[in-house]
Amino acid sequence: EAHLEESGGGLVKPGESLRLSCAASGFTFSSYTMNWVRQAPGKGLEWVSSIGSSSSHVSYADSVKGRFSISRDNTKNFLFLQVNNLTADDTGVYYCTRVGNSSSWYDLYFESWGQGTLVTVSS
Amino acid sequence: SYELTQPPSVSVSPGQTATITCSGDALPKKYAYWYQQKSGQAPVLVIYEDTKRPSDIPERFSGSGSGTMATLTITGAQVDDEADYYCYSTDISGRQRVFGGGTKLTVL
Numbered sequence: 001e002a003h004l005e006e007s008g009g010g011l012v013k014p015g016e017s018l019r020l021s022c023a024a025s026g027f028t029f030s031s032y033t034m035n036w037v038r039q040a041p042g043k044g045l046e047w048v049s050s051i052g053s054s055s056s057h058v059s060y061a062d063s064v065k066g067r068f069s070i071s072r073d074n075t076k077n078f079l080f081l082q083v084n085n086l087t088a089d090d091t092g093v094y095y096c097t098r099v100g101n102s103s104s105w106y107d108l109y110f111e112s113w114g115q116g117t118l119v120t121v122s123s
Numbered sequence: 124s125y126e127l128t129q130p131p132s133v134s135v136s137p138g139q140t141a142t143i144t145c146s147g148d149a150l151p152k153k154y155a156y157w158y159q160q161k162s163g164q165a166p167v168l169v170i171y172e173d174t175k176r177p178s179d180i181p182e183r184f185s186g187s188g189s190g191t192m193a194t195l196t197i198t199g200a201q202v203d204d205e206a207d208y209y210c211y212s213t214d215i216s217g218r219q220r221v222f223g224g225g226t227k228l229t230v231l
Contacts, residue, residue: 045166
């Protein structure tokens with residue numbers, strides 16, 4: 001069974017940066033596309049970014065393009081999200097997710113979820 | 124940008140059937156997925172590829188699709204099913220990955 005554990009969240013000021021991490025276990029990490037999904041307090045879910053199994057494909061939501069960077073380390077089974085130039089609108093819980101087995105790059109979905117890490121942007 | 128539309132809330136009594144809809148222009152060509160999120164917890168996949176149910180999800184959860192609408196049905200809803208439910212899909216290109224706004228299900 002897939003296990004995903006996020007870390008790296010915290011309280012930061014507008015304009016600052018963070019690096020979120022996700023430790024993966026229980027599956028062959030290097031075979032799966034991985035993603036970040038976030039949720040602002042009291043709001044709905046928002047897809048943030050995806051990275052293919054070999055890092056050859058990456059994509060971002062328009063709301064974070066140019067500020068966020070997704071990466072992975074298949075030797076250590078870690079997923080990362082570098083978040084720069086943070087604003088209050090970036091406040092929320094960030095979930096690390098693994099795609100389902102039947103996913104393809106243009107038809108992917110999120111099968112396994114971590115418990116999330118909270119990012120709070122406030123002056 | 125692509126949007127999926129859900130009703131904000133649905134309310135049923137225990138044992139009744141709850142129906143949650145999700146509309147989107149690309150749904151005739153793209154699968155819909157459904158997630159359950161209980162208060163303070165991470166989302167859980169309850170339906171994938173319109174109608175399939177993960178092995179650990181109770182049989183009372185089912186999904187269907189017709190044209191531009193996908194539907195999540197909970198037959199014989201239980202108090203434990205109270206949660207927010209989100210549909211998810213992509214636009215026709217597969218590049219926009221979108222969640223619906225969520226539906227709060229109340230069972231009481």
